[in-house]
Amino acid sequence: MWRQLRNRFGLPLTMAIVSLMGIWLIVMVLLPQWQMIDYSFHPSLLPAERGGAKDVWSLTNYATFFHNEIHLAIFFKTIWSSVLVTALTLIVSYPLAYYLAKVATPGQAALCLLLLIVPFWINEILRTFAWYIIFAFRGPLNELLFALGLIDRPIRFLNGDTGVLVGMVYAYILFMVFPLYNAIESLDTNQIRAARDLGAGWGRTHRRIVIPHAKPGIATGCIMTFMLAAGSYAVPALLGSPGSRWFTQIIYNWFFEGGDWNQGAAYAFLLLVLCIVFVTAIMRIFKVGLGDIAK
Amino acid sequence: MDGRVTLNQVAMRFGDFTAIQPTSLEIESGEFFSFLGPSGCGKTTLLNMISGFLTPSEGSVAIGGVDMTRVPVNRRPTAMIFQNLALFPLMSVYRNIEFGLEVRGIDRKQRRDKADELLDLVALSGSGDKPVAELSGGQKQRIAIARALAVEPRVLLLDEPLSALDLKLRQHMRTELKAIQRKTGITFIYITHDQGEALTMSDRVAVMCDGRIQQVADPMTLYRQPRTDFVAGFVGENNRFPGRVAAVDGGMVTLDAGLPAPLRGHADAASPLAPGDEATLYVRPEQWRVGSAGDSSLRFGGVVQAEHFEGAWLTLEIALDQGGTVRAHVPQALESAGIESQLAVGSPCRLDYSPRGALVLPGVERGRANEESVDVAATA
Numbered sequence: 001m002w003r004q005l006r007n008r009f010g011l012p013l014t015m016a017i018v019s020l021m022g023i024w025l026i027v028m029v030l031l032p033q034w035q036m037i038d039y040s041f042h043p044s045l046l047p048a049e050r051g052g053a054k055d056v057w058s059l060t061n062y063a064t065f066f067h068n069e070i071h072l073a074i075f076f077k078t079i080w081s082s083v084l085v086t087a088l089t090l091i092v093s094y095p096l097a098y099y100l101a102k103v104a105t106p107g108q109a110a111l112c113l114l115l116l117i118v119p120f121w122i123n124e125i126l127r128t129f130a131w132y133i134i135f136a137f138r139g140p141l142n143e144l145l146f147a148l149g150l151i152d153r154p155i156r157f158l159n160g161d162t163g164v165l166v167g168m169v170y171a172y173i174l175f176m177v178f179p180l181y182n183a184i185e186s187l188d189t190n191q192i193r194a195a196r197d198l199g200a201g202w203g204r205t206h207r208r209i210v211i212p213h214a215k216p217g218i219a220t221g222c223i224m225t226f227m228l229a230a231g232s233y234a235v236p237a238l239l240g241s242p243g244s245r246w247f248t249q250i251i252y253n254w255f256f257e258g259g260d261w262n263q264g265a266a267y268a269f270l271l272l273v274l275c276i277v278f279v280t281a282i283m284r285i286f287k288v289g290l291g292d293i294a295k
Numbered sequence: 296m297d298g299r300v301t302l303n304q305v306a307m308r309f310g311d312f313t314a315i316q317p318t319s320l321e322i323e324s325g326e327f328f329s330f331l332g333p334s335g336c337g338k339t340t341l342l343n344m345i346s347g348f349l350t351p352s353e354g355s356v357a358i359g360g361v362d363m364t365r366v367p368v369n370r371r372p373t374a375m376i377f378q379n380l381a382l383f384p385l386m387s388v389y390r391n392i393e394f395g396l397e398v399r400g401i402d403r404k405q406r407r408d409k410a411d412e413l414l415d416l417v418a419l420s421g422s423g424d425k426p427v428a429e430l431s432g433g434q435k436q437r438i439a440i441a442r443a444l445a446v447e448p449r450v451l452l453l454d455e456p457l458s459a460l461d462l463k464l465r466q467h468m469r470t471e472l473k474a475i476q477r478k479t480g481i482t483f484i485y486i487t488h489d490q491g492e493a494l495t496m497s498d499r500v501a502v503m504c505d506g507r508i509q510q511v512a513d514p515m516t517l518y519r520q521p522r523t524d525f526v527a528g529f530v531g532e533n534n535r536f537p538g539r540v541a542a543v544d545g546g547m548v549t550l551d552a553g554l555p556a557p558l559r560g561h562a563d564a565a566s567p568l569a570p571g572d573e574a575t576l577y578v579r580p581e582q583w584r585v586g587s588a589g590d591s592s593l594r595f596g597g598v599v600q601a602e603h604f605e606g607a608w609l610t611l612e613i614a615l616d617q618g619g620t621v622r623a624h625v626p627q628a629l630e631s632a633g634i635e636s637q638l639a640v641g642s643p644c645r646l647d648y649s650p651r652g653a654l655v656l657p658g659v660e661r662g663r664a665n666e667e668s669v670d671v672a673a674t675a
Contacts, residue, residue: 190381196368197346197375198395198446208394212385 040266061266071250071267078247079274081161082229085168089176089225090218092169097180097217098210102189116174124171128238131167132158135239163239164246171235172228176221183217184210216292223279230275247271297359298324298372298449298482300345305354307340307506314340316507317354322484322499324359324449327476329485329493332503333529338486339454341503345484346452347371359449369398374443375452379459380435382427388414388438389423395446413441416475433464440475450482457492469495490530494518502526520563524656527577534621536576537659540568548655550576554617556594560653573659582652583623585611586645587637593645597621599638611638613646621646 005014041057049055065071100109119127134141135157142154157163187210195205211218236246251271254264283289300322307315315337322328330338343349344356347368355364363371374395383391392410401409414420417437422430430438436456443451453472457465473496476483487493493500494514501511502525510522521527528535538552548568550558560576562568586593597613600620608624615621623646625638638644 188379188381190377190379191383193348193368194375194377194381194383195394197348197373198442199369199398200394201369201398204398209383 036265037269039262040269042262044260044262061263062270064263065267065270071247074245074250075247075270075274077244078230079278081164081244081246082226085165085172085229086222086226088165089169089172090222093173093176093180093221097177097184098206100177100181101184102187102192116177120174125234125238127171128167128235131163131170132238135163135166158239159241159243161240161244163241164236164244167235167239168229168232171232172225175224175228179217179220179224180214181217183214183220187213215286216288219282219286219288219292223282226278226282227275230271230278296324296449296480299357299359300450300482300484301355301357301360302341302345303355303357305341305344305351305356307337307344307349308352314506315344315351316505318508319354320501320508320511322482324482325480327473327483327485327496327498329487329497329500330503331487331490331493331500331530333488336503337506338503340506342375342452342454342484342486345450346373346375372449373452374446374448374450375454376439376443376456378455380439380456382435382439382442384427386427387423388419388425388427388430391427391438392423392442392445394442399446409445410441413445416444416478417441417471432460433468436460436468437471440472444475444479444481448481450484451476453483453485455487455489458487458489465492472496494530502529504529519654521577521654522563522565522656524575524658527654527656532580532622533577534580536578538574538576540570540572540574540655542570543568547650548574548576550574550655552576554595554615558653559650560655561651562655566657568655568657572657574655574657575659576653576655578621578648578653580610580622580624581608581626582648583621583646584648585613585623585625585638588643588645590645593647595646596643597646598643599640602638602640609638611644613644 002014002018005017009017040061041059042055043058043060045052045054065075096112100112104112133139136142137154137156137158141157142151145151146154157166191209191213192205195209200208231248232246233248233252236244236249240246247267248271251264251267254260254267258264300320302318302320304317304319305315306313306317318341330341332338340349344351345358347363347366347370351364355362357363358372383394386394389407389410392413393406396406396409410423411420414423417440419434419437419441422434427435427438439456457468457472460468469492472483472485476496485493485496494517497514499511499513500517502509502517504525510517510526512520512522517526517530521530524535527533536550536552536554536558538550538558540548541551541557542549543562546561546564547559548562550560552558558576560578568574584593588596596616598616599611600614601612603610606627608626611623611625613621613623
């Protein structure tokens with residue numbers, strides 16, 4: 001890569017590009033990350049005690065987590081709910097992406113994409129608030145269901161996980177639709193036609209031809225959606241109930257309410273490890289490499 | 296197994312554009328039938344209506360006497376070979392061939408037997424486990440044929456499948472396709488813009504232009520007895536002489552085309568002519584006899600404008616003394632060797648044709664941009 005860059009831009013410019021990238025990576029990514037890991041292995045101390053006798057490496061912060069049943073439960077619930085969000089988003093996005101890539105005329109596709117993107121010009125918190133209003137006990141959704149005669153008394157959507165799941169699917173749908181769309185779009189339409197021509201129904205055509213081809217796109221979409229869901233704070237904070245707390249909320253509490261940054265760092269590091277494990281697992285399951293995902 | 300294909304007044308419209316004019320056609324069971332025409336003539340649209348990818352705007356499509364107009368593509372007894380073959384790149388050769396059988400719920404053992412049998416037919420035994428990407432162009436072609444034949448279609452549809460191959464391989468595959476068609480007895484419907492392919496393989500050819508079938512005939516008739524100006528110009532090369540009928544004598548017509556000698560040619564029995572009618576005489580390049588400037592037995596004089604050596608023959612572009620340019624082939628057999636030394640560019644020559652080798656069709660077609668035929672009087 002170094003040689004390619006040098007041939008294209010010449011030595012001085014290449015040095016500049018590479019050192020800027022290096023500085024960005026080190027200062028913006030590696031150092032803060034290292035700082036957090038370092039924090040997580042130290043006890044929370046008063047400024048005066050730092051560097052003193054009590055300032056030693058310890059696993060106490062991690063032990064706290066593994067001994068707290070509620071936090072453990074919330075951690076696993078976050079994993080499970082994020083998987084659920086990812087699966088739901090995939091189910092919703094796949095037909096949409098297929099329609100955009102292979103069925104819609106260019107005009108229809110452009111309109112549809114516009115309709116998908118326009119809401120994202122609004123801040124995530126405001127969009128989430130919109131759902132808060134829709135889901136409210138005396139909100140429009142309940143009114144509508146009531147008017148249609150589907151329910152005879154309002155439902156408390158914001159009580160359980162429903163609100164959080166719907167809100168997250170909505171918040172992250174673009175991160176699933178775009179990789180899927182790109183992957184399906186690159187499939188030769190004659191492949192679909194050939195499968196149909198050989199007698200395959202729509203189900204089998206998707207299972208055997210479209211989905212295997214779109215695998216890297218599915219993997220990318222799932223990874224992005226899962227990471228965004230697992231790391232989400234606004235959606236569970238606004239649409240969740242005390243019973244549907246997210247692990248990020250616990251981290252937030254350690255930092256800003258408990259004032260224990262070291263404890264919070266340990267929890268944040270656990271979330272990071274979880275995400276890395278998930279990405280690796282998905283890559284194994286879908287048999288895709290990092291290169292396929294970066295495409 | 297009845298592989299008859301019947302098109303009954305089928306038409307296809309896309310908005311204001313009519314891709315296929317109402318067309319009726321009967322393709323016999325077991326026939327090798329080609330649709331020949333320039334790109335945009337509607338031949339692929341017709342194929343898509345037979346395969347089921349398109350539903351005709353009007354009319355009906357029947358296969359083996361059963362109406363298929365509303366039957367979806369996956370329920371039709373047809374199989375298609377795509378222009379780009381559309382092999383499934385993520386599957387092995389076996390999996391590709393077995394795909395259609397798997398869909399039909401045939402068990403693994405039978406599937407594999409059938410696939411082996413087909414690999415045998417296309418002379419690729421033993422390559423079943425290879426990934427498709429490892430095959431050469433010609434091998435991919437054969438696998439595509441095997442995959443289509445696996446579902447035992449009554450009609451095999453081929454959409455210019457040879458266009459991506461190099462010349463030698465293409466010629467070889469023509470022979471193979473024809474052989475496979477004979478062996479299997481399946482109706483082959485072949486789409487091409489390459490007249491060489493259509494003429495060498497087909498039992499019958501339909502020449503298409505602007506969404507209309509111009510003529511349906513066996514290859515030899517198509518070449519010798521074209522029915523329309525388009526066919527005369529598109530299939531093979533032709534020199535056009537538009538003029539007026541001077542006399543009709545049995546099957547022969549004398550045409551006044553403003554040349555020093557009257558032009559004679561045989562008329563098409565299906566389109567009778569009377570003196571005074573506008574008509575066009577067609578002379579193929581190989582019908583000309585070209586001789587030296589002193590050969591007074593040849594009626595027309597001209598000057599050689601250009602020559603193209605094509606191996607088996609020499610193509611001369613000759614400017615007639617009366618105006619207009621004619622393309623003539625001079626065979627390169629040994630006995631005629633030596634004549635071309637007198638036919639260098641810029642030298643005068645004499646030329647003539649035998650009236651039996653010329654055809655007269657009614658009407659004068661002007662303004663059709665067709666590079667394959669030379670309109671003599673239009674440039675005069």
